[in-house]
Amino acid sequence: MAPKTVLVTGCSSGIGLALAVRLAQDKQRRFRVIATMRNLAKKEALEAAAGPALHRTLEIKQLDVCDEKSIRACVNSLPNRHIDILINNAGVGLIGPIECQSIEEMKAVMETNFFGVVRMIKEVLPDMKRRRSGHIVVISSVMGLQGIVFNDIYTASKFAVEGFCESLIIQTLKFNVFVIMIEPGPVVTEFEMKAYEDAEKADYSQTDPETADIFTNLYLKNSKAIFSSLGQTPEDIAEHTLRIITAAKPAFRHQTNAVYTPMMALKHADPTGALMTDTFYKMVFKYETLLHVSLKAIRLIRWQAQKMRQGVKMLGFR
Secondary structure (H helix, E strand, O other): OOOEEEEEOOOOOHHHHHHHHHHHOOOOOOEEEEEEEOOHHHOHHHHHHHHHHEOOOEEEEEOOOOOHHHHHHHHHOOHHHOOOEEEEOOOOOOOOOHHHOOHHHHHHHHHHHHHHHHHHHHHHHHHHHHHOOEEEEEEOOHHHOOOOOOOHHHHHHHHHHHHHHHHHHHHHHHHOEEEEEEEOOOEOOHHHHHHHHHHHHOOOOOOOHHHHHHHHHHHHHHHHHHHHHHOEOHHHHHHHHHHHHOOOOOOOEEEOOHHHHHHHHHHHHOOOOHHHHHHHHHHHHOOHHHHHHHHHHHHHHHHHHHHHHHHHHHOOOO
């Protein structure tokens, strides 16, 4: 079979880079990857990671998800505009008290995280419908299902994407086009780490001292512990995505981190929202010590599991 053409957005780093490289280096050569990014000046990391796959099974192109002309030019440059799999990965983050964030910053998040996805799907969906074939993958987040304190605008952008795609899939299935939501928890990338480092140094004088203290001394501290204990790597997300897009009939939603599944279930267990909000409030403000003990235990278990897997590989087993 001819390799499937996969277009991935936001490939300069993180999940997008890992996805593009993993698919391009597929041993069965099932994919031809079009790895896109807004600024081609940042392509060196991708080129280095791609290795021999570069210019063979991986091609780098410019695409800005906030610019319809850029999107159309990229898609038009492909033979017959043919895209088998679209992976919407490009995204930006925003954390902190909303009093300290401008409306323009909030709009920028929505432009990329929500309207960027809409623009991409709007461009490729008609072709997929005509062929009655295609996969549309969206790298969403558990924060598209569950609100997280101090991630108000980012969460809103992911909620918007989830609602949009949940509505859209009812139509696309009629045309044999699958919409797939990948919903990671924390993912350890340079982008994420820099965002938290910048947040520690930012000015929070526009909010009250108590809120500023909660954010800097409670939220940021706990976030670091959560990332180090529960965080996945971009490569983990890439492997998960590969398994999904090669499935005959992939399901709509896929949470990549099993630890978060019970937390997501709280929302559906109580339609009033009381159970979910009470649980998260207590985790943040009342049971901080218990949270840290639990995270340390999880970190130890994950370390032991990793060492065991390494030992099994050294012995020649899979």
